[in-house]
Amino acid sequence: MNHIKFLKLILKKIFINNLDIIYFFIIISIKEINYNKLISPYFLNYKIPIISSVIVISSISILFKNKNRIRYLYIMDILISIIVFADSLYYRYAKDAISIGTIKNATMLGSVSSSVETLLKFSDAFYFIDIVVLIPVLFLYKKISRVDTSFYIRFIVFLTVFFIGAAGDALCIHNLDIEQPGLIHTMSNKIYLLSKIGNINYHMLDCYNETSTKLSNLKPIPSATQNEIKQYLNKKDIPTGTMLKGAGQGKNLIVIQVEALQQFVIGKKINGAEITPNLNRWLAKSLYFNNYYYQVAAGNTSDAEFLSLNSLYPAPTGAAYELYPGNTFNSTAKQFNSKGYFTVALNGYEDGFWNRNVMYKAEDFSNYCSEKDYNIDEQVGLGLSDKSFFNQTLEKLKTYKQPYYSFMITLSSHIPYDDQKGYGNDLNLGKYKGSLIGNYMNGIHYTDAQLGMFLDKLDKEGILKNSILVVYGDHFAIPKYEAQSLYDIEGIKNATDLDWENLQKVPMMIHFPYDANKGINSLPAGQVDLYPTIANLFNLNKKYMFGKDLLNATTNIVSLRDSSFTNGNVFYVAYTDTYYDIKSGKQIPSTSSLVDEKKDTLKQLEYNDDILNHNLIKNFLYEDNK
Incomplete structure (x- = not known):
């Protein structure tokens, strides 16, 4: 004891x-x-x-x-x-x-x-x-x-x-x-x-x-690895068709990246009123890609730019715009410069935000118009209102020597979407009034109105007769913590991860002169595919890209930065290691072909990181010019 x-x-x-x-x-x-x-x-x-x-x-x-x-x-x-x-x-x-x-x-x-x-x-x-x-x-x-x-x-x-x-x-x-x-x-x-x-x-x-x-990164990458990456990208460069090849040659290209424009608002009404009536109208006159995913990571808006301008994936952590401004890029601006175009990026915000003032030089834009180049006469949200931005930008476009390539980024529809009210076109939000998703619908309704007026003015001025116009959303608008309100808007009950992923799409349209080639393209696509698609239209060099020409592809796999992917029939959700059949919405077992697609996604991301970390585009272009 x-x-x-x-x-x-x-x-x-x-x-x-x-x-x-x-x-x-x-x-x-x-x-x-x-x-x-x-x-x-x-x-x-x-x-x-x-x-x-x-x-x-x-x-x-x-x-x-x-x-x-x-x-x-x-x-x-x-x-x-x-x-x-x-x-x-x-x-x-x-x-x-x-x-x-x-x-x-x-x-x-x-x-x-x-x-x-x-x-x-x-x-x-x-x-x-x-x-x-x-x-x-x-x-x-x-x-x-x-x-x-x-x-x-x-x-x-x-x-x-x-x-x-x-x-x-x-x-x-x-x-x-x-x-x-x-x-x-x-x-x-x-x-x-x-x-x-x-x-x-x-x-x-x-x-x-x-x-x-x-x-x-201080050590050189083995030449065998460089050759492996280069060969992989060269295979992606093989043309798959000639649909609309050169259709934009000699024409202006106007690209508009819209802040937080998410696809669920397209064609949707709230208490009888269309949320995006102007976009709905212009999508009907354009080639509309309705299965277009954003592929951004931590860089959000800047990642959307990086993907669209370079056909490279964003960095796994941080923002590529902050991490790789010293790299060499084979960007859209660089290719248009070689065609004798005037190239300009326009955004009515601080020029150093997202390191744009440095990165646009790396991407070879001839000019960059930022906040200091605009009269900040009206502010909505973060800065210059979309209304004033579009009106002032229109006047700038009129002065540019044609053909030109203008890349525009809007601002007003930035989270928290609570500063766009009182402009005479507020929606009747009903039960959503005062909520984040309600504020967003009102905010994107405001941006839609300004975008509509701008596009109508481009048309009235005759600018669109000699221009190809591209409009797309940059990233999600509704964060995960507001997922339930998004499901409510969509009438989704007992939501799965597939439901969430299906909502992570942004609209993308290409408008041709005289409303030619209008219709809907439902090929699964992502922002990395925009550059090669533009390259086909304008006969640009499209070497060293991860994306596909959407105008000539019959199949495509959209890879996301978190290693999720979709082939249009199946969606692999990486963070739960789960495969979903898109049509039925049910989980399905893995197959050998899905495993191969998963491996290819991981390979692309690994190759992409090697390209960024070791500035391999510079090496590839140097070797090509020997």
Whole structure:
């Protein structure tokens, strides 16, 4: 009996001496598990990597003496709580995980401070309550008399605990690397990666990859790898047909990238009124691509530009416009310059936003008109109103020597969509009044009105008689945290991931002089396909592109930056590793052909990253000119 009492006494002392570590382990594990449930309710095996990573962090505290140990644990609690809180907000907004690249480009995401309030939930206080409650408890705990063991014993215990946690982490990462080869290096599917290895491991891996990428980029890429990539792209350059080849030769090209123009509003009415009556009218007079997906990553609007202007995929983390302004690109502007065109990019916002003032030079635009080139006489949302932007841009177009290539980016329909009211054409939103999706419908209705007036003026002035016009949306308008309201608008019940992905389309139209070639093209397509399509119309050199000429293709696979893809019949959702039959909406098993398409998507993304990280377009063009 005395032995049992002695054992209980020893265990009690161990418990009291390590109560701070035990508490930290429990509370941080709960916070991390709670976050993982938010981002991946589909996976049930995430607890092992989460617990393992918390064990590793907790083990470091063993090296410190009592008071310093409490200090370390408290600081780590605050730090991890802030990270998990920020991760939760970002996931609700973008349905993605924060990376170092995202943080680098945080200032480029626009003025969305007012929308942050809509992301907050009362339950978020859970991440910080323990920090406040702990303060008086810690003062009391410091007064408890505890045994201060020698550093040698502490070090032995630390090693034991550390290796237990590290072994669990290593096993999970190893298993994931076997299941999804290359994913831990490319981080192309961040949500799936995070759901499998836990939040702490994800951020550690992100830091490691960021550092290792910078170091590896200092080394030249093997010539065999360069040749492999070049041959792959050369096969994509083989013409598949001559439909409308050269139809735009000698004509102007006017491209308009519309901020947050998502396809679900096209043809839709709210309380009897069309949301986009002008776009609906012009789509009927144009070649309309109704199965067109945005392919952006963390760079949002700038990624849409990058995809459309270069037929390259965006960076896996951060924005290509911020990361690769020193690279050589075979852009649309460069090709039009070689044809004797005047090339100009126009946007009524700060010239340095998204690093455009530098990147447009890298993409070889002859001129860039930004905020300083416009009279800021009316502001809506972030800056110059679309109405004023279009009116002033029309006057600029009249002065340009023809033929010209103008690339325009609108601004007013930027989230949070709450500054477009009161312009005489507000929609009757009914139950959606005051909601984000209601504000969006009103905001895009405003932009539609201004776009309609601009296109009508181009037509009236006779400019469209000698111009090909392209209009498309850049990225999503409704973030994931508002998914339910989007499903409600669409009448979708018991929504699946396929429903969400099907809604991630943007309209794209090509208008020809005299409304020629109008109709609907339902080929699955993405923004990476725009450049080769334009290249066919204008007889441009279209080397070293990942996209397809949509006018001559009969099949196409749309690859997304997170490694999801669709061939038009099946949609592979990477973050749940699930295949869906698009027609039936049901999950289906994988097949050998789908596995090959999945491998090709991963290969393209890997090749794309090599091209960007090692400036391979420069090498390819140099070799061609030898």
